Each structure stands twice: as C-alpha cells, then as structure tokens.
Amino acid sequence: MIEYKDITKVYGEDVKAVDDVSFTVEDGEIVVLLGPSGCGKTTLLRMVNRLESITEGDILLDGKSTSNLNEIELRRGIGYVIQSNGLFPNMTIEQNVTIVPHLLGWDKQKKEERYQKLMKLVGLDVEDFRKRFPHELSGGQQQRIGVIRALAADPPAMLMDEPFGALDPIIREKVQDEFLAIQKELHKTILFVSHDINEAIKMGDKIALMKDGQLMQYDTPANILQNPANEFVTQFVGQDRTIKSLSIHMVNDIYSQNKLKENKKLAKQVSLNTNLRDALGAILESKEQAVTVVNGQNETVGSLDFDGINQFISELTS
Amino acid sequence: MDSKKRITWIVRIIVYLLVIAFFYWTITNEYFNYITENIDQFKVLVREHLQIVGLSSGMALLVAIPLAIFVTRPTFKRVESLVSTLVNFGYTIPNMAILALMMGFLGIGFKTAVFALFLYSILPIYRNTVAGIQSVNTSLIDAAKGMGFKPSQILFKVELPNAAYAIIAGVRTAVVINIGATALAYLIGGGGLGNWIFMGIKVFDNSILLSGAVTVTLLAVITDYLLRAVEHIVVPKGTKR
Numbered sequence: 095m096i097e098y099k100d101i102t103k104v105y106g107e108d109v110k111a112v113d114d115v116s117f118t119v120e121d122g123e124i125v126v127l128l129g130p131s132g133c134g135k136t137t138l139l140r141m142v143n144r145l146e147s148i149t150e151g152d153i154l155l156d157g158k159s160t161s162n163l164n165e166i167e168l169r170r171g172i173g174y175v176i177q178s179n180g181l182f183p184n185m186t187i188e189q190n191v192t193i194v195p196h197l198l199g200w201d202k203q204k205k206e207e208r209y210q211k212l213m214k215l216v217g218l219d220v221e222d223f224r225k226r227f228p229h230e231l232s233g234g235q236q237q238r239i240g241v242i243r244a245l246a247a248d249p250p251a252m253l254m255d256e257p258f259g260a261l262d263p264i265i266r267e268k269v270q271d272e273f274l275a276i277q278k279e280l281h282k283t284i285l286f287v288s289h290d291i292n293e294a295i296k297m298g299d300k301i302a303l304m305k306d307g308q309l310m311q312y313d314t315p316a317n318i319l320q321n322p323a324n325e326f327v328t329q330f331v332g333q334d335r336t337i338k339s340l341s342i343h344m345v346n347d348i349y350s351q352n353k354l355k356e357n358k359k360l361a362k363q364v365s366l367n368t369n370l371r372d373a374l375g376a377i378l379e380s381k382e383q384a385v386t387v388v389n390g391q392n393e394t395v396g397s398l399d400f401d402g403i404n405q406f407i408s409e410l411t412s
Numbered sequence: 413m414d415s416k417k418r419i420t421w422i423v424r425i426i427v428y429l430l431v432i433a434f435f436y437w438t439i440t441n442e443y444f445n446y447i448t449e450n451i452d453q454f455k456v457l458v459r460e461h462l463q464i465v466g467l468s469s470g471m472a473l474l475v476a477i478p479l480a481i482f483v484t485r486p487t488f489k490r491v492e493s494l495v496s497t498l499v500n501f502g503y504t505i506p507n508m509a510i511l512a513l514m515m516g517f518l519g520i521g522f523k524t525a526v527f528a529l530f531l532y533s534i535l536p537i538y539r540n541t542v543a544g545i546q547s548v549n550t551s552l553i554d555a556a557k558g559m560g561f562k563p564s565q566i567l568f569k570v571e572l573p574n575a576a577y578a579i580i581a582g583v584r585t586a587v588v589i590n591i592g593a594t595a596l597a598y599l600i601g602g603g604g605l606g607n608w609i610f611m612g613i614k615v616f617d618n619s620i621l622l623s624g625a626v627t628v629t630l631l632a633v634i635t636d637y638l639l640r641a642v643e644h645i646v647v648p649k650g651t652k653r
Contacts, residue, residue: 143558170560180555184573184648194559227650244559253558 095121096142096251096283101151103137103307111137113307114151119300121250122281126294129304129330135287138304139253142285143169155251170194173244173252173282177259179236181228187239188224194247212242215276234265241273251283258293270296291331295319295338303327315342320410336407340371345387345398348406354396360386364398374403438626443619446608447627458627460522461604464594465631467526469587472533477579479534480541481567496542503535507593515600525602529593533586540582544575573648580643584636591632595624605631 096119103112112134119125127135140146142153144165153160160168181190189196191212192205200208213220216238228236237258244252258266258273274297277284288294294301295315303310303318303326310330311323319339322328331338346366348354363386364373376385377400384399438444447454483492505513507529514528548571556566572579598606605624612621 140558145554145558166560166562168560169558174555174558176551176555176558178549178551180551182552182556182570182574183650184570184576185650197560197565229650 095119095154095156096285097154097157098138099152099154101138101141101153102149103134103141103146104149110307112141115304115307115309116151117302117309117312119251119283119285121283123299124277124284124286124297125300125302126286126288126298127302127304128288128291128294128298129310131289132306133304134307135289135302135304136255139255139285139287142251142253143172143174170198170247171249171251173247173249173254175240175244175252175254175257177256179228179240179260181236181239181243183228186225186227187231190228190239191243191246193243198247208246212245215245216242216272233261234269237261237269238272241276245280245282249282252285254284254286256287256289259288259290266293273297292338292341295342303330305330316410337371339407339410340374340403341369343370343406343410344368345370345373348398348402349387349395351406353402353406354387354398355384355402356397357394358384358386358397359394360384360397362386363388363394366390366395370403370406373398374400377403438622441618443622444626446619446623454623454627457603457605457607457624458631460602461591461594461606461628461631464522464525464529464597464602464604465587465590465635468529468594469533469583469590471526471530472537472586473583475530476534476537476582477541480538480545481572484542484545484571485563492542496539499535499538502531507532508596508599511596511600520601522597522602524600525594525597525604528600529590529597532593533590536586536589537579537582540585541575541579544578544582545571547578548574574651576647577643577651580639580646584639584643587639588632588636591628591635595628 098115098117101112101115102110104110115134115138117125127138129135137146141148142155142160144160148161155163155168155172182193185193188209192200192209195205195208209224210220213223218235218238223231223235223239228239231239237260241254241257244254258269261269270293286297288297298315300312300314301318302312305326311318311327313321313323316339318327319331319335319342322331322335328335344366345364345368347370349366360380360382362376362380364376366387366389368376373385377383377398384397386394387396387398389395479495482488483495510532511525511528514524514531518524518527552570552574553566556570561569594602594604595606595609597604598610605628608620608624609628612618612624
C-alpha cells in the first residue's frame with residue numbers, strides 16, 4: 095500500500111510542482127498517474143523512492159513513512175521501470191535481470207532460479223538471451239527485460255514511468271496485455287505514469303488525473319469516463335468518452351443484468367469476457383447485425399445486438 | 413560505401429609501399445648498422461626512453477582519471493568547468509615550452525623530464541575521461557539510482573564501464589604522443605633516444621639520426637597496438653558497436 099499524505103513540492107521560492115496531493119494505492123492495484131506533460135505526475139512517482147524530495151507531507155509505504163527509511167534499502171525494495179528501459183549496455187541480459195538480487199547479495203543458485211523464472215514469465219528463451227547484450231534486442235524485448243528486472247527481487251510495489259511510451263503502437267498493445275496477464279498472477283502494488291488516456295483506461299484499476307500539480311480526480315476508469323469531476327477532466331478524456339467506456343465493460347456486465355436477448359444461433363459469436371468495443375465491432379461486421387454470446391463452457395447464453403449495447407451505455411451515462 | 417572502402421585500400425597500399433621503400437633505402441645504405449655497432453648504448457637509451465614514458469604516463473593516469481571522476485560527481489559539478497579550463501589552458505603550451513619552463517624551475521635531468529611530460533600527458537586522459545563519463549546516458553544513471561545502487565556502485569558498475577572506450581582512447585593518445593615528446597627530453601638532459609636524433613641532426617649523419625628516429629616511431633606503433641589489445645580486454649563487449 096502506498097499512501098500519499100498532503101504532498102506538496104515547491105521549487106525555488108513559489109513554483110508549486112505538486113500541490114497538496116493525497117491518495118492511496120491499495121495492495122495489488124494498478125494506479126495510473128495521468129495528465130499532460132508538466133502536471134507533476136513523474137515528480138509524484140519519483141517521490142516514492144525518494145529520487146525527488148518532498149517539501150511538505152509524507153508518503154507511507156505499507157504504513158511506514160518513507161522519509162525515515164534508508165534511501166538505498168528503500169529503493170532496492172521497490173521495482174523501478176523507466177521509459178527508455180535503462181538497461182545497462184555493459185551487462186549481459188542475465189546480469190541486467192539479476193542486478194538487484196546481486197546487489198542484495200543473493201547466492202548464485204537463487205539468482206539463477208529467479209532469472210529462469212522471470213524469463214519464462216515474459217516468454218523469452220532462457221539460454222538464447224543469457225549472454226546477449228541489450229543492443230542486440232528489439233525494443234519490445236528490451237522493455238520486457240526492463241519490466242522483469244524490476245520484478246527480480248520480488249518487490250511488493252513497483253514504480254513505472256511511462257514504461258511502454260517508447261514502443262510502437264502494435265508492440266505496445268502486446269506488451270501491455272502481457273503485463274496485465276503477469277499482474278493478474280503477481281498482484282503487485284503499482285504506480286504507473288502515463289500521458290495516454292487509452293493506456294490509463296486499459297492498465298489502471300484507478301486513475302489519478304493531474305493538472306498543474308493538483309489532483310483533479312481520483313477514481314476508477316469507468317467513473318472518470320462517466321462522471322468527470324470537472325471541465326478539465328471532461329476535456330482530457332475527450333469527446334469520444336462513450337466509445338472509450340465501451341472498452342472497460344464486458345459482455346458479462348450486460349449478461350449479469352439479464353439484459354441479453356434470446357438464444358440464437360448466429361454466424362458470429364463472442365464470449366462473456368469480450369469487451370463491448372470488440373463486441374460492437376463483431377456486431378457491425380456480422381450479416382445478422384447481432385452475435386451469439388457463449389460462456390466459458392462454450393454454451394450459448396443469449397445474443398447481443400446494437401440496441402443491447404446502446405441501451406446499456408445510455409443507462410450508465412444517465 | 414564501396415568507393416570509401418576502395419579509397420581506404422588504396423591509401424593503405426600506398427602507405428605500405430612507402431614503408432617498404434623507406435626500409436629498403438635505409439637497409440641498403442646500412443643505416444641501422446649504427447644500432448648493432450652501439451648495441452650497449454642503444455639498450456641504455458631505449459631503457460631510459462621507456463622509463464620516462466612509463467613513469468610520466470603512469471603518474472598522469474593516476475592523477476587524471478581520479479581527477480576526472482572527482483569533477484563529474486554531482487556534488488562537485490561546479491568545479492568541473494574551472495578544472496577543465498585550467499587543464500585545457502595547460503595543453504595550449506607547446507610541449508617544448510613546458511620542458512624549458514620546468515628546466516627553469518627544477519634544473520636539468522631525468523626527473524625534470526618525467527615531471528614535464530607527466531604534466532603534458534594529463535590532459536588527453538583527463539579530457540577523454542570527463543567526456544566519457546558525461547556521455548553515459550542519464551537514464552542509465554537514473555535507473556541505477558532508482559534501483560538502489562550506491563554512488564560507488566553507480567561509478568564502478570555503470571559510469572566507468574560505459575566510459576571505458578573513451579578513457580582508453582585518451583590513454584592511447586596520451587602515451588603515443590608522450591613517446592614522441594620524450595625524444596625532446598634529451599634537450600634538458602633527460603636521456604632517451606632523443607640523444608641519437610639530436611646528435612644525428614648536429615653532425616648531419618643519417619645513420620645516427622634514423623637509428624634514433626625509427627626506433628622511437630616503432631616504439632610508438634608497438635605501444636599503440638599493445639594498448640589496443642588492452643582496450644579489447646577492458647572495454648565491455650556490450651558497449652562496442
């Protein structure tokens with residue numbers, strides 16, 4: 095758990111980079127710090143491992159004030175991923191991945207086990223990459239290594255500063271999906287900086303939307319899209335927020351309200367955990383303008399058409 | 413690319429031909445017989461020469477690298493421009509003038525020569541080390557810091573390995589220049605192969621002159637190759653492109 099308590103940061107005389115920000119990142123949650131550049135989101139992130147100093151207020155890590163902890167030990171206990179991956183060009187992939195365990199003085203066998211486990215986690219060949227150097231890897235592979243390096247000492251919390259920002263869109267989608275799958279297993283407490291609303295909606299359990307050092311809204315992606323707290327939030331999430339909110343709801347949400355249409359055998363079918371955006375796409379592509387909905391056991395549980403989605407969304411936003 | 417390669421090859425062949433022609437000329441004229449006839453003196457001169465180079469370069473290494481590390485620490489960044497200006501200014505003085513100047517202070521002899529050449533070797537090593545460390549990507553330093561490296565670990569595990577190529581290049585430049593400059597040490601009574609070169613000039617004798625000059629050149633070439641071998645060992649594989 096990471097708790098921000100009345101955090102203020104002042105540069106020089108009176109330039110407020112962060113202005114009285116308080117919020118809590120619960121265990122196992124991803125919180126995305128979102129906002130335009132210069133809004134203080136990166137500063138806020140870097141305060142947790144004390145790469146930035148705090149003028150006023152305190153950050154608690156699992157209930158303990160970070161200001162009293164030893165800086166070096168604090169940092170070794172928190173995973174840290176940055177945009178340009180920061181892999182050390184002078185070290186092999188193996189050395190890069192196991193650097194924090196190495197600093198912590200783990201023995202050889204423990205490091206080796208950890209290395210193998212982490213490489214398997216992101217689907218990279220254990221032996222093939224061991225002796226290779228970062229510049230021999232693709233951008234996507236480098237970023238995967240950057241992520242597992244941060245996971246190496248199994249820290250409960252991770253700080254990720256626009257970790258996928260330098261990747262091209264297709265690779266980024268893929269690495270995001272992989273990361274979410276890993277998170278489902280590991281349940282880390284994650285602070286994630288992004289300037290991309292779509293990434294924030296996809297990755298975040300909650301979003302902290304920042305502007306000029308102030309916290310505009312701290313809520314779930316669904317609530318931010320449906321009930322923006324003020325003019326700035328409305329503008330930031332954009333005119334297409336209805337379409338965006340489609341990607342955070344599942345067909346299951348309509349099913350659990352018992353609002354699916356009657357069982358029909360149609361050409362196309364979607365599962366309960368398809369998001370509504372993809373479901374809408376399937377509906378528009380289908381000849382019948384409707385799709386069959388199946389559950390995990392591949393049993394038909396109903397059908398869905400454009401009206402069904404439209405009704406669900408209009409109820410949400412009303 | 414292809415024409416570039418061709419030009420490189422042509423230049424290389426011309427250089428080889430010139431070297432062969434030069435040695436053909438010197439050997440047919442029996443210029444190097446002076447070495448075999450004076451082999452004992454030759455050994456002494458080479459030893460003196462190497463002692464001056466070794467001592468002055470070694471001391472320069474021990475001063476320049478720590479100094480460069482010191483001025484690139486975050487706490488002492490402010491003195492960096494001051495120290496760099498000073499060292500750069502020192503380098504604008506011709507090496508001949510430094511030898512003369514040191515003679516004025518310290519008198520003549522071996523020690524004066526070593527000291528003057530030591531001063532002169534500091535700059536290339538210092539400048540390359542500073543540039544090398546400063547060119548290490550700041551995101552690497554940030555990542556290292558964020559993962560809990562101690563300042564000394566950032567220096568030894570990140571900064572120096574990634575600056576190694578630049579540092580060794582500076583050492584190579586300094587030592588090779590130093591081997592040539594040491595020939596001037598004779599002028600202030602420092603000994604070395606300059607002895608034969610200047611004697612050869614004075615008495616207008618090609619065999620004495622060339623026995624000195626060619627030996628100095630060969631020493632420089634061999635040393636450069638040796639330092640390249642060191643570079644191959646010291647510079648981390650991943651930082652070579």
